[in-house]
Amino acid sequence: HRPGALTPSVVLSLGLGLTLLVTLALIDGNLRRQISGSLPERAPNFFFVDIQSADVASFSALIGKEAPQGVLAKVPMLRGRVMALNGIDVDKVKVPAEGAWVLRGDRGLTYDTRQPQNATLTEGSWWPEDYSGEPLVSFSAQEGKEIGLKLGDTITVNVLGRNVTARIANFRQVEWETMGINFVMVFSPNTFAGAPHGWMATLTEKSTSTADDARILNAVTRAFPAVTTVRVKDALDVVNRLVGQLG
Incomplete structure (x- = not known):
């Protein structure tokens, strides 16, 4: 080749660079469309966290007054850490990277007598409403598959300094993309x-409208200052800005 001409390696590098830029642009566009399109249509307006048990009734009454046409969904919530799978310490259990997050740090936990409306069982069955036997747990099907769990396996969680072991009664399909209330683990109430x-x-x-949301936010903040309120649209706007920075 003549001096000063672009070498094949340089041309290849430029080609790969342009391909990467185009790919990032496509990813950015797809993420933006998904975030600004389907998600907001299905997502709730607000998340409320740390509602005290003694305040649940009065909180529900306030929301009923401020948003009479709204749908309020509420669940009990605890924090816990997975300690063992089938009696084996989680530190000694080898799991794929995609499922490892479930075993790291504290997890949000809940319990329920009934199967969540936004979940479909893929294996097993739900416990009776008056169930009082050994602790049972419903596990997210996707995460359970990634970790390698099966029906009948046991999970030990530490809640408030106490280890509790529950047996997997069923797996359920969780629609995380709805941005509603979802948990990897739902336990039987007696747990x-x-x-x-x-x-x-x-x-x-x-x-x-934005004014409606502001009114609800102000009402909740005044009446229940300890409750953490998250306006989902604001959270989505933050995600959109972060995605925009990928380009």
Whole structure:
């Protein structure tokens, strides 16, 4: 080749660079469309965290007054850490990277007598409403598959300094993309009988304005200053800005 001419390696590098830029642009566009399109249509308006058990009734009444057309969903919530799988310390269990996050740090936990409305069982069955046997747990199907769990396996979690072991009664398909209330693990109510805990709630109200959301936010903040309120649209805007910085 003549002096000063672009060598094949330089041309290849430029080609790969342009390909990467185009790929990032496509990813950025797809993420933006998904975040600004389907997610907001299905997502709740607000998340409310750390509602005290003694305040659940009055909190529900306030939301009913401020958002009479809205749908309030609420669940008990505890924090816990997975300590063992089938009696083996999690530090000694080898799991694929994609499922390892479930075993790291504290997890949000809940309990319920009934199967969550936004979940479909893929294996096993739900426990009776009056169940009082050994602690049972419903596990997210995708995460359970990644970790290598099966029906009948046991999971030990530490809640408030106490280890509790529950047996997997079923797996369920969790629609994380709805941005509603979802948990990897849902336990039978007798698992945490007597344990103090707070509540989490979502409010879904369509065709609301920014002023409506501000009014609800102010009302909750005044009446329940200890409750953490997250406006989902604000959170999505932050994600959109972060995605925009990829380009």
